[in-house]
Amino acid sequence: HEADAYRTDLMTITRFVLNEQSKYPESRGDFTILLSNIVLGCKFVCSAVNKAGLAKLIGLAGETNIQAEQKKLDVLSNDVFVKALVSSGRTSVLVSEEDEEATLVESSKRGKYCVVFDPLDGSSNIDCGVSIGTIFGIYTMSHNDEPTTEDVLKPGHEMVAAGYCMYGSSCMLVLSTGTGVNGFTLDPSLGEFILTHPDIKIPKKGNIYSVNEGNAQNWDGPTTKYVEKCKFPKDGSPAKSLRYVGSMVADVHRTLLYGGIFLYPADKKSPNGKLRVLYEVFPMSFLMEQAGGQAFTGKKRALDLVPEKIHERSPIFLGSYEDVEEIKALYAADE
Ligand code: P6P
Numbered sequence: 001h002e003a004d005a006y007r008t009d010l011m012t013i014t015r016f017v018l019n020e021q022s023k024y025p026e027s028r029g030d031f032t033i034l035l036s037n038i039v040l041g042c043k044f045v046c047s048a049v050n051k052a053g054l055a056k057l058i059g060l061a062g063e064t065n066i067q068a069e070q071k072k073l074d075v076l077s078n079d080v081f082v083k084a085l086v087s088s089g090r091t092s093v094l095v096s097e098e099d100e101e102a103t104l105v106e107s108s109k110r111g112k113y114c115v116v117f118d119p120l121d122g123s124s125n126i127d128c129g130v131s132i133g134t135i136f137g138i139y140t141m142s143h144n145d146e147p148t149t150e151d152v153l154k155p156g157h158e159m160v161a162a163g164y165c166m167y168g169s170s171c172m173l174v175l176s177t178g179t180g181v182n183g184f185t186l187d188p189s190l191g192e193f194i195l196t197h198p199d200i201k202i203p204k205k206g207n208i209y210s211v212n213e214g215n216a217q218n219w220d221g222p223t224t225k226y227v228e229k230c231k232f233p234k235d236g237s238p239a240k241s242l243r244y245v246g247s248m249v250a251d252v253h254r255t256l257l258y259g260g261i262f263l264y265p266a267d268k269k270s271p272n273g274k275l276r277v278l279y280e281v282f283p284m285s286f287l288m289e290q291a292g293g294q295a296f297t298g299k300k301r302a303l304d305l306v307p308e309k310i311h312e313r314s315p316i317f318l319g320s321y322e323d324v325e326e327i328k329a330l331y332a333a334d335e
Pocket of ligand 1: 122123124246274
């Protein structure tokens with residue numbers, strides 16, 4: 001009857017976080033309130049993304065330019081997250097991929113957390129039904145003065161939590177609050193995220209590499225050498241498989257569960273790579289380290305980066321510990 005027991009012991013994300021927070025006697029439930037507002041945003045986006053295709057269909061029948069509606073999905077998602085986070089009364093600074101400037105919360109609504117997020121990463125993939133996602137990272141304020149962007153221009157290792165929600169065949173929220181990584185799947189009939197992947201650990205080594213090979217002509221030496229090694233191993237080991245969705249949440253989620261390495265290297269055209277430090281590189285690097293993997297920028301541990309601008313980019317190599325070690329060795333040899 002093991003299965004029956006499991007089915008009745010529904011561990012929702014809220015209960016799970018409350019259990020975790022109860023270990024800190026001084027916690028006043030602020031984080032749980034913050035998280036419940038992030039979860040609300042994810043449920044909204046999940047429902048909107050799933051209807052997007054249908055809306056497109058209806059759009060064809062109606063006169064509105066559904067394409068414009070489609071495009072707005074990332075703006076709509078951003079509005080929902082900003083409003084939910086501000087109204088939670090638990091945040092002071094918000095940085096979103098969608099907003100050029102940070103949101104500094106008005107004093108009556110301020111709280112001790114700062115949230116950096118990409119409300120709908122990979123949204124260019126919506127039209128073809130590819131999985132997309134929300135990525136977020138959470139810092140705490142270190143003072144009670146006026147909040148500024150300085151409060152989020154901190155190294156990623158100072159984050160207290162990070163996670164992503166992937167809108168795919170199922171809606172899955174992967175979260176770490178610094179004591180490991182757990183995966184929760186949305187049960188639409190309950191409207192609850194249920195713990196389905198407790199204590200996720202990434203395999204120490206994988207046989208998948210994930211990179212946009214279309215940029216190969218612009219790569220530097222170490223990346224070129226590493227990808228060459230994946231395709232034509234010299235030590236007689238089998239060649240790796242290439243899996244590249246082009247949506248970071250989908251590529252990182254597969255890497256976390258199956259192992260392997262995800263690369264978005266610097267190239268001649270973009271010397272800092274393409275992915276954003278605060279709300280793509282840091283949250284995914286935080287999760288990888290918490291799951292026993294690692295994340296490297298080509299020069300240093302990704303979480304040790306100190307961003308100077310809120311939309312700054314960085315090259316990133318993340319995934320199975322041993323796979324990232326190999327590319328670190330190639331960069332070290334290249335110095
Ligand atoms: P490229 C999506 O546009 C995104 O921001 C990430 O989700 C994804 O990993 C990357 O860009 C894909 O970039 O240059 O390979 O198309």
